[in-house]
Structures are given as C-alpha cells and as structure tokens.
Amino acid sequence: MSAVRTGSHQTVEQAASWTTLLESGEMSDSQRQAFHAWLEEPRNVRALGEFRSLLGLVQGLPEHKAHTLRALPLPQARFPGLFALFARPLRLAAVAAAAAAALAAGAWFGFRPVRELVTQTYSTETGESRTVILRDGTVAHLNTESRIRWVGSRRVALIQGEVLFEVAHDPQRPFHVTVDNSEIRDLATQFDVYRKSNGDVVVTVLSGQVAVKELTAGRSSPAWAERRLSSDQQIEYTASSLVADVHPVAAQKAVRWREGLLETEGQSLATIVEELNRYSSKRILIADPRLTAEGSDIGGTLPIHDVPAALARIEQFGTIVVTDIGDAYVLTFKGDGNSEHHTTERGSPSQPNGAGHP
C-alpha cells in the first residue's frame, strides 16, 4: 500500500467517525472546532460528503425495500434495560438526572428499564415520545401520554394514547393490538393506533393491511362487522359504533408526530387545540365560540414539543389572541379587546355587532 492509500484510508476512517458523532448529537464545542479544522482539507470534505450521501440513501430507501430490512431478526439483548441501569451510576450527569427524576416522580420512575422488564409495560409522560422494540422485533413508537403492555404471543394491549407500530414479519403468527373491546390484526405492516381521551379509537394504516373488529366476548353479535384497511386508509370507532367508517387519509401526515410536528392544514381550530393539549401539561382553552364555529385557515405544521412556539404561530394567522393566564393559555378573538364581555353578555353568540372581520 502506498502512502497515499494509507492517507485516504485514514481519511475514510475519520469521516466515518465524524459522521457518527454528528448523528449522535453529542458533539462538544471543542470537538466541533476540531471537526471544522478537519474540514479544511478538501479530501476530508469529500469523504464526509460520501457518508452523508450514504445515510441519505439508507434513510430514503423505498418502503418495500425498507420493509425487507425491518423484517430481519434483531439480536436480542440478554437482559434488556439492565445494562442501561448499571451504566447509569458511572456517569455523573446521569446520576444527577436519575436522582432528580426520582425526586420529581417517585423512585419508580428512575428505574424505568427494570420496571418495564418486569411488567412488560411501556409508557410515556406528557410531551414525551419514545421508541421501544418489542420481543418479536416489532417497533413501537409511543406518542405523548401513551401506554402499551405486551401480553404475550405477539399481542399488545394499548391502554392509553397513541402508538405507531412497525410490525416484524411473521406469516405464521399475525400481530395483534387490542384496544378496549376491539382488536386490530396485522399482516406485516406499519399502522398507527390512537385511543383518544374520550374513548374513540382511530386506526391509520401507512402500509400493508390490517383487519379491525369488535370483540364481543361471546355476548351478542358485534355492532359492526370486521373491516379491512390498507395503506392510506383510516377508521374511527367507539366501543359500540363506528364514528367514521373506512376512508382515505394521507397517512404520512397523520403520523408527523414522529418528527415532533402537527400537520394543521384543513383542521378546525378545535381539533388543533385538542391535539396540542395532548402535549401540554398546561391546558389550552378556546374562550370564544366564534373561534370554534368557523374552519381555521391555519396552514403548515406546528411544533408539538414547544407549545408556546406553536401558539405563537397560531397567533400569526391574525384572528386569534393567546393570553397566558398562569395555569392555562386562553385563546380569544382578535379585534374585540373585550371578548369576556361578549361571552358573559346575554344572547346572540353568532352575531357579534362588529361584523367586519374578513
């Protein structure tokens, strides 16, 4: 090997390490300085560009190809979670964080890995989202305030909240999710299940096919017959009836919470606020019925993990004023500075006198 070869080999090795460090999000300021100095060398820049491009290719694989990779078996940890627990005391910051968490939420919370190992129950707090890999290799992305339990033989109970499942393929044994008295049976697919706080269940399919049915436990005949959903379809139902039968939906938009975003296009303000409230421990209230009456024209996306920023965006659309009253955010109508009077005055909620809003 010539000296040039050795040099380029080193460059590649360094570029791979820098790429991993960049991706980890844990680059310190001094490391970044070294990184910038390293980038002074054109061949280093090229090598970094190659890895960036490689990551782009892997992340951008078309769904049917990505699917074959997801279906590969994962090496299972012998003691999942335990390592993380033992590793924790070795890092001071982590000890402090664990102690703070224990103080804040009770000691139980600080030992989540062990608790989860014992109970097979995985959950998230308000505003939190996380990914767990179930025993069969199925990936479950948990949205805010969600809880699932592995109940054995490829069956998961969704107790609360919303989870996006990427199911590991096994034609012999389909994967099941139960929510209250319904069951979603899956045949290798990606789908999202959301149990709303009012008990409605929304199932959205991103790819593949699922069957949804009511579980009657031998009582009577079900209120509705089994439904089949394929990609970009959605269904919403309650314990006893269908709220919205199978209909087309832009499924990718419905699961943008995975990226920390809420797609608002075509949604009413009431729906947007209901969604944001899921992520906020401080309530958001609509004080003026005129705001809920009309469809909103709030377009684009809102950051769900930064509620104040999301509300600031809503304010920018012109007709809404957000007031922080300490333990809640209150949304009022812009242009009549005395909306409190409006709501407390008797009568005519739908006919405000100053009818000149656009």
Add this chain to the structure above:
Amino acid sequence: MDKGDMGGSSPQGRRTELVEALCREHESQLLQYLTRMLGRGDVAREVLQDTYERIHKLYRPEDVLFPRAMLYKIATNFALMRLRRARLESTIITGSAGMEQVPDEAAAPDKRAMAEEINERLVQTIKGLPPNQRAVLIMAHVQGVARKDIAEQLGISLKRVDKRMTKALRTLRERMESFGIDLLHVD
C-alpha cells in the same frame, strides 16, 4: 379527510408543490443536522434558507433519483461555505444531477433503473453486514429509533452503539465503492 384536488395545476405549480413538500418533509431533520454541524441554530437556519432558495430555483424533480441525498448535499455545501466565509466560492462538492443541466427526457427510464439497482445493492449489502452492526444501522436509519433507545434495547453502551455504527458505515461505503457507485454523484 384529504382533498387530493391537485390535478388541474400547471406543470410549474406542480413542481413548486413537489419542492415545497420535499422541503417540509425534511425540514426538522435537516435543521438538526445543520445545527449539529455548525454549532449554532441561527446560522443553521440561514443555511437552510440558502438551501431552500437554491432548490426552488434549480430543482427538477424528474431528474433527481435521490431527493434526500441531493438536499443534504446542497445543505452541506452551503454549510461548508459558511465555515469558509473568506472563500465564498466552494467547488468541493460540485455537480448535482438535475441541477444546472439540460434535461434529458430519454434518460428518465434509465435513471429509474439505476436507482433501483443502487437501492438493491444497498439492501443486499446491509443484509450482509454482521448482525450486530446491521441491527444498529437499521434501527437508527431505517426504523428511526433514537440512539439511547437502541442502547437500551440491545443492552449495550452508547459508545458501543457508535462503534458499531461507524464500522457499519465504513463497510457499506467500501462495498458501494467496489460496485463502482460514486456516492458523491449518486443523486
């Protein structure tokens, strides 16, 4: 729920839609990447803006095989320019397919075949990685599992996650090179 009434728009309008959808889809990740690279959120935002402007001007969806790779390449380019403010003309990563070139209508089916070929080689190479490296790579970049969740799931340290990732990336790059795939000009 979704109103798919875009049929009647002009080719130009359609292009703008595609460009905006592309930018929107990758915005949060791209911003995160740039912030990590540059170390400053405000500068990262400016670079993102530059990237969008460039793409609005020059991107032709029909000529780009891998939009994500292209987006990151352009963003990286602008970030590097920032790092070398003195020399504003960076020509280190140059020449992007679908940019500043005369469109070649006949090449479209060929290009699609090429994309399929590259993707297939990539998938086969990933499948051939040692299981430990493969798992880390797939979890992080196909399934979108966070680094700390990977460590927890596999019962290994963060450091080990990074080590396996670096190894996996090096092997992939080497294999792709041996197939004659030029990663710098793949988009």
